Amino acid sequence: QGFGEAFTGLSTDSDQPIQIEADQLEVQDAKKLAIYRGNVRVLQGNTVLKTAELRVYYTGRPGGGAAQSASTSTPQGGPAGSSVERIEAYGGVVVQSDTQTATGNRAVFEMAKDTVTLIGNVVLTEADNVVRGERLVVNLKTKEAKVEGGRVQTILAPSRTEGQAR
Amino acid sequence: MDWQADGTMAAPSIGAPWQTTKETRRRLQRFRAARRHSRLVRILRRLLPVSGVLVIVAIGLAVRLAAPGDFDVSVARTTVTRNSVIMENPRLSGFDRFNREYTVTADTATQLLSAPDEVVLDGINAHLILPGRGTADVIAAAGTFNNAQSKLDLRNGVEVRSSEGYALHMQDADIDMKGGTLATSKPVRIEYQDSVTVAEGLHVSEGGEVIVLDGNVRTNLMPPKRAAATGTGETEEPQPGDRE
Numbered sequence: 020q021g022f023g024e025a026f027t028g029l030s031t032d033s034d035q036p037i038q039i040e041a042d043q044l045e046v047q048d049a050k051k052l053a054i055y056r057g058n059v060r061v062l063q064g065n066t067v068l069k070t071a072e073l074r075v076y077y078t079g080r081p082g083g084g085a086a087q088s089a090s091t092s093t094p095q096g097g098p099a100g101s102s103v104e105r106i107e108a109y110g111g112v113v114v115q116s117d118t119q120t121a122t123g124n125r126a127v128f129e130m131a132k133d134t135v136t137l138i139g140n141v142v143l144t145e146a147d148n149v150v151r152g153e154r155l156v157v158n159l160k161t162k163e164a165k166v167e168g169g170r171v172q173t174i175l176a177p178s179r180t181e182g183q184a185r
Numbered sequence: 186m187d188w189q190a191d192g193t194m195a196a197p198s199i200g201a202p203w204q205t206t207k208e209t210r211r212r213l214q215r216f217r218a219a220r221r222h223s224r225l226v227r228i229l230r231r232l233l234p235v236s237g238v239l240v241i242v243a244i245g246l247a248v249r250l251a252a253p254g255d256f257d258v259s260v261a262r263t264t265v266t267r268n269s270v271i272m273e274n275p276r277l278s279g280f281d282r283f284n285r286e287y288t289v290t291a292d293t294a295t296q297l298l299s300a301p302d303e304v305v306l307d308g309i310n311a312h313l314i315l316p317g318r319g320t321a322d323v324i325a326a327a328g329t330f331n332n333a334q335s336k337l338d339l340r341n342g343v344e345v346r347s348s349e350g351y352a353l354h355m356q357d358a359d360i361d362m363k364g365g366t367l368a369t370s371k372p373v374r375i376e377y378q379d380s381v382t383v384a385e386g387l388h389v390s391e392g393g394e395v396i397v398l399d400g401n402v403r404t405n406l407m408p409p410k411r412a413a414a415t416g417t418g419e420t421e422e423p424q425p426g427d428r429e
Binding site for chain 1: 384394399400401403
């Protein structure tokens with residue numbers, strides 16, 4: 020199924036603005052690193068990512084990072100697009116969009132490759148379907164999702180049972 | 186302090202440009218000690234204003250976080266009243282020990298005789314070269330510099346714009362020159378390239394290397410592709426987070 024859908028909102032392709040909320044933000048300029056801590060929520064479209072700590076690695080150059088990705092390599096560095104290269108979420112991650120939820124220990128967004136990887140007791144639920152595994156790799160552009168590692172256990176709830184615990 | 190032929194007191198000679206902070210502190214301490222103890226000085230403090238140069242030096246120290254290098258000073262007009270010294274359009278420019286140029290101007294700088302360690306400034310504008318990160322302009326409506334504690338409190342709206350694309354808007358800012366820190370507990374807004382971040386307070390340390398925002402931090406940013414996709418030269422100004 021389209022478990023990748025859960026992440027569509029967080030794709031760098033979508034043109035919706037991203038909002039990040041947290042209790043605290045620490046910017047370490049020398050390392051080009053911004054750390055959001057405390058009730059961190061990343062919202063884009065109807066997708067919400069919740070975690071304890073979010074580390075944003077950016078490049079000093081405007082339009083760096085993502086702009087260099089193959090598909091939109093704008094030679095002159097392009098307009099000052101967000102120069103975020105990589106985002107890491109720690110301390111438990113929950114990603115929710117309309118019908119799906121994905122959880123794991125941590126997540127890594129690779130802007131250039133447009134992928135997000137959820138790592139550590141990954142659980143995906145969509146309505147009654149549950150998939151468990153060690154890692155989930157989602158290509159944000161193609162929406163393709165692969166669950167890897169550990170015992171990939173898929174529980175497909177039979178469609179007509181009552182009282183199915185949601 | 187030496188008397189001049191015409192009976193007026195000569196400004197304390199600063200002599201060769203100061204080489205190092207220790208040198209500066211020792212010189213200042215010696216000067217302050219001399220000022221405090223000698224009866225002559227106490228009398229003079231009441232009769233004659235502290236020399237204008239010292240005031241300007243205080244401003245220079247105020248903004249220049251690194252040890253002062255050599256500098257030059259110009260003042261449009263100095264007005265001496267019974268209880269204060271008022272500098273108009275003081276302008277201080279110089280080079281710090283990394284040979285980076287800085288310029289500090291203010292509309293006026295006022296030093297009350299009763300509190301010689303404090304300089305009240307308004308219309309402050311400083312242009313600084315940041316270590317390794319381009320230049321920054323600091324604009325503040327008003328401020329008070331305390332020479333003894335080397336603290337600069339900026340008030341009534343403070344803006345810091347850096348050539349790196351940062352713009353920092355604050356209502357006030359308390360700068361500790363020695364500690365190299367800047368702090369405010371009032372709402373802050375930071376624009377960086379295409380992102381806007383707001384928070385309820387801010388603390389900058391290590392001369393700007395580490396910036397911590399506290400309380401309801403909200404960042405709004407546009408995904409990179411969108412700016413590239415639209416191909417427009419400039420990026421749309423993202424509307425600030427509507428949710429407070």
